[in-house]
Amino acid sequence: MTSTQKNGQFPAIRPRRNRKTLWSRNLHRENELTVHDLIWPLFVVDGQNISTPVSSLPGVNRYSIDLLLNQVARACEEGIPAIALFPQTPDELKTADGQEGINPDNLICRTVRQIKKEFPDIGVICDVALDPYTSHGQDGLVINDYVDNDSSVDVLVQQALVQAEAGCDILAPSDMMDGRIGAIRSALEDHGHVNTQIMSYAAKYCSSFYGPFRDAVGSTSTLAGAGKDSYQMDAANSDEALLEVAQDLAQGADSVIVKPGMPYLDIVQRVKSELKCPTFVYQVSGEYAMLQAAAQNGWLDGERVMMESLMAFKRAGADGIWTYYALDAAKKIRNTN
Numbered sequence: 155m156t157s158t159q160k161n162g163q164f165p166a167i168r169p170r171r172n173r174k175t176l177w178s179r180n181l182h183r184e185n186e187l188t189v190h191d192l193i194w195p196l197f198v199v200d201g202q203n204i205s206t207p208v209s210s211l212p213g214v215n216r217y218s219i220d221l222l223l224n225q226v227a228r229a230c231e232e233g234i235p236a237i238a239l240f241p242q243t244p245d246e247l248k249t250a251d252g253q254e255g256i257n258p259d260n261l262i263c264r265t266v267r268q269i270k271k272e273f274p275d276i277g278v279i280c281d282v283a284l285d286p287y288t289s290h291g292q293d294g295l296v297i298n299d300y301v302d303n304d305s306s307v308d309v310l311v312q313q314a315l316v317q318a319e320a321g322c323d324i325l326a327p328s329d330m331m332d333g334r335i336g337a338i339r340s341a342l343e344d345h346g347h348v349n350t351q352i353m354s355y356a357a358k359y360c361s362s363f364y365g366p367f368r369d370a371v372g373s374t375s376t377l378a379g380a381g382k383d384s385y386q387m388d389a390a391n392s393d394e395a396l397l398e399v400a401q402d403l404a405q406g407a408d409s410v411i412v413k414p415g416m417p418y419l420d421i422v423q424r425v426k427s428e429l430k431c432p433t434f435v436y437q438v439s440g441e442y443a444m445l446q447a448a449a450q451n452g453w454l455d456g457e458r459v460m461m462e463s464l465m466a467f468k469r470a471g472a473d474g475i476w477t478y479y480a481l482d483a484a485k486k487i488r489n490t491n
């Protein structure tokens with residue numbers, strides 16, 4: 155060391171020392187991704203023996219209940235803690251008021267009952283929002299060209315109750331109406347579902363990264379280009395996400411979701427570090443589609459970007475991740491350990 159170099163500087167400090175060997179990199183790793191971090195979204199359709207690929211989500215299929223059960227079995231084998239269910243409702247059942255969403259025998263409720271019967275030990279999450287059931291594709295009721303808040307909340311409460319009744323473990327309201335968490339929580343209390351969890355999509359941005367999901371559930375055509383800007387958050391805002399999360403926690407949410415994921419890592423970090431609550435992140439359909447498309451073209455190493463993107467969520471502070479990669483990531487984690 156020359157006289158001009160002091161302690162605390164190169165070459166005393168050589169960060170590469172810790173990176174030289176695999177054992178040392180393993181030892182110094184600050185964050186770990188485990189199978190327990192993963193939530194697997196699955197799409198369900200009516201019928202028998204159906205498995206249809208979603209073209210904008212390479213590797214993702216819609217399954218009828220009989221075949222979906224095989225996927226749930228795979229999730230259980232890998233130790234994935236929870237799956238999240240989304241229905242593709244036949245167009246003839248879609249109405250302006252989304253009544254099929256509160257039918258206790260709708261596709262989602264039948265799926266939940268079947269899964270809970272055959273696989274009681276995996277967590278089942280249901281989406282609370284009307285978009286799979288409305289003829290206009292909006293998450294709530296439309297009055298005078300506006301998605302009306304309070305009347306939508308009344309329907310969402312009924313939807314939450316039929317799902318809880320069917321045996322759903324975690325309700326995940328993704329509708330972004332104001333006050334819905336409090337209304338759902340008090341209805342659950344009134345009906346004896348005191349342990350039904352609510353994982354709120356609290357900071358849900360109005361994002362174009364949801365495109366492939368809307369193809370999967372069939373709401374791209376019903377929405378017909380209309381936006382969700384009057385209820386989902388403006389991509390330019392960050393403080394507002396903290397207000398949304400604080401509100402939902404105060405109203406009885408057990409955990410919250412930031413969505414989308416990778417373009418909103420700053421929000422994940424702020425929610426976790428400032429509000430210190432159970433924080434989840436949704437790696438949404440468009441994020442998955444981008445990575446898969448590039449991987450299919452040989453432009454990216456699919457497996458490595460999968461693991462890198464998931465690790466980024468852990469580093470930002472997420473306690474868990476909704477991802478279409480859940481099964482593949484679980485296998486990769488098992489094979490690496």
Ligand code: PBG
Binds near residue numbers: 329367
């Ligand atoms: C429905 C809902 C959406 C997603 C989850 N629940 C789409 C939307 O709000 O239009 C998006 C999931 C994804 O893109 O993977 N309210």
